[in-house]
Amino acid sequence: MDNDEPSARRGRTAEDVLAAVPYGLRVGAAVFGRLLVVAGGLAVLGFVAVQLATVLVPVAVALLLAGLLAPSVSWLVRKKVPRGLATAVVLVGGLAVVGGVVTFVVFTVTAGMPALVEQILHSVDDLRAWLRTGPFHLSQGQLDQLLDQLTAALDNNRASIASGALSTAVTVGEFFTEFLLMVFCLIFFLAQGNQIWTFLLRAAPVRFRRRVDFAGRAGFTTLAHYIRGTAAVAVVDAVAIGVGLLIVGVPLAAPLATLVFLGAFIPVIGSVVTGAVAVLVALVTGGLVPAIIVLAIVIGVMQVESHVLQPFLLGRVVRLHPLAVVLALATGLVAAGITGALLAVPLLAVLSSALRELATPPPGPGTTPGTT
Numbered sequence: 001m002d003n004d005e006p007s008a009r010r011g012r013t014a015e016d017v018l019a020a021v022p023y024g025l026r027v028g029a030a031v032f033g034r035l036l037v038v039a040g041g042l043a044v045l046g047f048v049a050v051q052l053a054t055v056l057v058p059v060a061v062a063l064l065l066a067g068l069l070a071p072s073v074s075w076l077v078r079k080k081v082p083r084g085l086a087t088a089v090v091l092v093g094g095l096a097v098v099g100g101v102v103t104f105v106v107f108t109v110t111a112g113m114p115a116l117v118e119q120i121l122h123s124v125d126d127l128r129a130w131l132r133t134g135p136f137h138l139s140q141g142q143l144d145q146l147l148d149q150l151t152a153a154l155d156n157n158r159a160s161i162a163s164g165a166l167s168t169a170v171t172v173g174e175f176f177t178e179f180l181l182m183v184f185c186l187i188f189f190l191a192q193g194n195q196i197w198t199f200l201l202r203a204a205p206v207r208f209r210r211r212v213d214f215a216g217r218a219g220f221t222t223l224a225h226y227i228r229g230t231a232a233v234a235v236v237d238a239v240a241i242g243v244g245l246l247i248v249g250v251p252l253a254a255p256l257a258t259l260v261f262l263g264a265f266i267p268v269i270g271s272v273v274t275g276a277v278a279v280l281v282a283l284v285t286g287g288l289v290p291a292i293i294v295l296a297i298v299i300g301v302m303q304v305e306s307h308v309l310q311p312f313l314l315g316r317v318v319r320l321h322p323l324a325v326v327l328a329l330a331t332g333l334v335a336a337g338i339t340g341a342l343l344a345v346p347l348l349a350v351l352s353s354a355l356r357e358l359a360t361p362p363p364g365p366g367t368t369p370g371t372t
Contacts, residue, residue: 009218046335053336054174059183059207060343065182066189067224068231069094073190087191091183101258108254215354222318222353226346234264236309237271237301241278244297248290250282264305266341267325271302318349 020305049056073332076086188196197216204212242257250256256278263274275298283291325345 044115050335053339054178055181057339057343059185062182062185062189062277063099063220063223064184064227064343064346065094065221066193067227069186069190070224071228082112084191087187090190091187102298105255105258109252125240147197176341211358215357218357219350223346223350226314226318226349229310230265232313233309234261234304237261237264237305240301240304241275241297244301245278245282248282248293248297250278250290250294251285253279256281266329266338268329269341271298271305275299275302320345320349320352324352326350 029086072090072093073086074081076089077083083090201209201213201216238257238261241260242253245253245256260271260274263270263323275295278298279291279295282294325348328348329341330342332340332342335338336343340345
């Protein structure tokens with residue numbers, strides 16, 4: 001009995017101490033303690049991702065392209081083409097298409113640049129005349145003073161411009177290095193994707209391995225549907241706006257259409273920015289009326305994209321709330337710039353799909369995980 005009294009006293013003391021803490025405070029401490037642990041884990045992951053961005057970004061882009069090109073490789077494999085040869089054919093064909101588009105854009109810009117410069121000079125002359133005769137009533141001496149100030153500003157910032165050009169050259173070198181790494185990863189993702197995923201599954205516990213398999217394949221399926229749907233939307237946007245620019249007579253319609261195509265892969269802001277560039281070029285080269293027409297074309301295409309194309313091509317597979325898309329886009333843009341904006345929404349779609357798959361009841365023993 002004497003030995004039991006100290007333990008009982010200690011038990012009563014612990015219960016008394018626990019009871020002395022308000023219930024709401026105990027619950028709040030438990031919740032916020034777990035939130036701090038989660039936030040700390042996310043901060044560590046974010047720090048590691050930033051430090052390894054040179055490696056992780058090419059791998060992520062390779063995954064996006066694998067989702068886009070995997071159906072072509074699978075189709076060739078079903079036609080009895082060896083998988084290695086099918087991968088080589090698809091990659092060479094894709095590089096040929098990209099090279100052809102880049103060559104076409106370069107030649108178009110080179111051919112249209114003299115006319116564009118001439119139209120810009122006319123616009124500058126019109127601007128000078130408007131500054132003299134418009135509401136500002138600037139004299140020739142005041143205009144010359146503004147030009148002198150602009151020239152002096154350029155001279156004073158010559159060193160920073162030179163350092164910027166040097167950093168651009170370094171960036172170009174890093175870009176080609178990351179491009180080669182992306183191509184290398186893409187080759188293996190297309191040729192040995194299943195083997196790589198099977199190897200990675202070994203890190204999961206045996207009793208959860210099947211669930212993780214389903215979740216991972218569901219995430220990649222969502223990624224593949226996202227990138228294919230976004231590519232289809234981008235093609236429609238680029239063709240529609242490019243045809244509109246040709247009809248209006250805006251120079252460099254093909255490069256602007258290519259810019260619209262690339263911008264469509266960044267949700268929300270990509271189409272707005274590239275459309276604004278097209279409107280600005282129309283304003284500088286053609287005046288107010290062509291700019292208004294191009295603005296109407298861009299707004300019409302965006303309305304069709306947001307109300308018809310995206311719900312039809314992406315809504316059934318990529319089930320993301322618009323608020324989640326905007327927050328993910330803003331987070332990616334702040335954290336990693338344009339690259340973060342490009343990868344944020346696909347990453348969110350993959351995580352959302354994988355978590356939904358993990359939350360569903362386990363599949364039957366005879367079910368095979370789906371592939372793309």
